[in-house]
Amino acid sequence: MVDEAGSPWVLEVNANPCLSPNAVFVAAAERADLTFKHVVNRLLVTHSLAGRSEMKNKLLICIQCGNEFVVTPSEQKRCIYHNFDMPKRCQECRKHKAKIKQQEEWGRKGKHRRVREEQFE
Numbered sequence: 001m002v003d004e005a006g007s008p009w010v011l012e013v014n015a016n017p018c019l020s021p022n023a024v025f026v027a028a029a030e031r032a033d034l035t036f037k038h039v040v041n042r043l044l045v046t047h048s049l050a051g052r053s054e055m056k057n058k059l060l061i062c063i064q065c066g067n068e069f070v071v072t073p074s075e076q077k078r079c080i081y082h083n084f085d086m087p088k089r090c091q092e093c094r095k096h097k098a099k100i101k102q103q104e105e106w107g108r109k110g111k112h113r114r115v116r117e118e119q120f121e
């Protein structure tokens with residue numbers, strides 16, 4: 001409920017809403033651009049953050065160099081909360097990939113600038 005001043009008033013909170021994909025709770029989440037999967041992931045992370053279930057370090061194999069790398073519980077929670085995929089590359093390969101991407105970006109800007117300069121000659 002919203003009063004004349006535009007302030008919201010919460011009259012009731014359903015602490016145990018139905019979580020089926022076609023229930024009102026999920027419909028309300030969709031109004032906030034959250035998918036059903038997103039809602040479930042956030043509930044799981046919130047539950048985990050409350051200390052009721054403990055995540056452990058996850059050991060993954062880097063798709064680039066083949067070395068093992070650790071994904072910490074906080075990284076896992078971040079990925080789940082934001083609906084990101086788990087990292088596929090180790091820290092070093094991620095840094096290397098980001099550096100190459102940045103160099104490509106600079107290369108494109110340089111090319112774009114050259115094209116513009118040629119247009120004004």
Ligand SMILES: [Zn+2]
Nearest residue numbers: 062065090093
């Ligand atoms: Zn790697």
